[in-house]
């Protein structure tokens with residue numbers, strides 16, 4: 247056995263232990279698509295999905311993808327530089343208009359969109375200013391930029407969502423240019439960025455604001471275009487990054503900015519230039535969801551908000567701690583790893599999937615179940631989830647906050 251096998255054995259000790267205790271919660275195998283699926287033949291309602299408007303499995307979306315398979319198959323066998331279709335360009339044009347930016351560039355994933363944007367824009371004259379809760383794609387883009395010889399930007403973090411902390415960092419930065427990157431909605435906590443304060447501070451310190459609105463797209467603002475629509479701050483954020491992997495029913499990343507900034511990123515971002523072009527069936531699916539948002543956005547968003555409001559009220563009335571959440575993403579805080587894993591397993595056995603988030607995904611004491619309410623959930627789904635959460639929340643002392651006691655071996 248070589249050192250890589252030794253390394254894997256040592257580093258996977260926690261995973262092995264969880265599997266032995268039958269509480270390992272990840273990589274469960276769905277047998278159909280959709281919020282209502284099966285695992286091992288058992289019906290499951292998925293409450294950890296990011297299909298926020300429940301459109302991913304809409305028959306029209308699937309039909310559009312099938313037609314595109316006939317025309318283009320499932321891949322274009324190259325990167326956008328030599329594998330761009332009229333469908334890509336048309337959707338980029340429509341998305342730019344819908345979001346209210348000059349131009350849109352579609353990447354193959356949102357992760358790549360953020361990587362490419364950061365690496366293209368942040369160089370040695372730049373201070374990158376990041377929220378301390380930043381998503382992996384923001385951190386990885388930053389690490390990549392910081393690792394390029396002779397180009398590394400200064401990197402500074404501000405306390406999560408703290409305008410005072412952001413101001414302190416911008417005031418004391420060492421480089422001429424500043425790029426502030428925040429998320430519209432933080433995916434683990436479900437809280438919104440304090441954008442109204444941030445845009446003023448960015449103006450005062452001549453910093454450019456980049457918003458990753460992966461979780462706000464389709465869920466915030468009357469038409470569903472996101473946090474910038476909701477706050478009326480579209481003109482104050484020169485860069486928006488988003489994804490097709492949540493509301494837009496597939497996979498794919500978006501950069502929205504001015505013509506020139508998009509052109510710069512398009513010609514510099516290695517995550518764009520050296521990775522395969524988005525398959526056209528995916529483009530067709532996203533385009534069909536955009537049709538629906540253009541036609542019915544306000545109705546779709548309101549339906550999501552009504553369901554999220556119902557779930558929030560009932561979870562709070564039952565005594566659950568939802569942390570800092572003020573959106574459809576409502577983490578049920580268990581604040582202990584075993585409680586979180588036991589809750590997950592008990593709920594799953596009863597047909598409700600809520601994925602546990604534990605260390606190192608969150609700090610010790612902040613363990614939680616991931617609960618995302620979507621427009622696709624029915625009243626029965628929500629009532630079942632609420633009943634089970636209450637039953638097991640009491641059984642595993644999540645509601646009382648008492649110590650659960652030692653794990654029985």
Ligand SMILES: Cc1ncc(COP(=O)(O)O)c(C=O)c1O
Nearest residue numbers: 355356357381433460489491498
């Ligand atoms: C805030 C945020 N940004 C970016 C991404 C990456 O998106 P994608 O799944 O398209 O790579 C995610 C996905 O989890 C996310 O939560």
